[in-house]
Structures are given as C-alpha cells and as structure tokens.
C-alpha cells in the first residue's frame with residue numbers, strides 16, 4: 001500500500017499499524033507451536049493474523065481515550081493472538 005494511504009488529516013497511521021503487525025507476527029511464531037491441533041495452512045495462518053489485528057483495534061477503542069501514542073503491552077498481544085489461534089483452530093473454515 002502507498003504510504004499516503006495511511007494518512008488521516010496529514011497524520012500517518014503507518015507506525016502504529018506496522019508495530020501491531022510486527023508484534024502479531026512475533027507472537028504467532030511463539031504461540032502457534034503451543035497448539036498441536038493447528039494445521040499451519042495459509043488460510044488458517046492468515047485468519048489468525050487478520051483476527052488478531054481486528055481484536056487489537058477493538059482494544060484501542062475499548063480503553064475509551066485516544067491512545068494512539070500509547071503502546072499496548074506484550075500481555076495484550078499475547079492475549080489477543082492466543083484467542084485468535086483458539087478461535088481459528090475451533091472454527092476451521094476449509095475442508096481438510
């Protein structure tokens with residue numbers, strides 16, 4: 001995506017997005033091996049990734065204030081990625 005696509009009224013949202021994406025990937029690598037039932041297919045991996053990012057957006061909203069400058073804690077990422085993995089392994093969207 002072009003850099004300016006991440007700008008809102010001249011403020012770039014790219015940093016926060018990049019930071020979240022990197023953290024989600026980091027925790028996916030750490031946590032997925034703890035789920036023996038995970039199948040490591042493209043669809044499931046992308047589902048975990050997309051679901052985690054959606055959940056993180058919800059967390060920012062939940063806290064009620066503009067917290068774009070505040071970093072989420074590692075525990076937040078761990079929670080979110082872990083629950084995304086659980087959701088995806090329990091609701092596999094494709095035939096075997």
Ligand SMILES: [Zn+2]
Nearest residue numbers: 039041043044
């Ligand atoms: Zn799968």
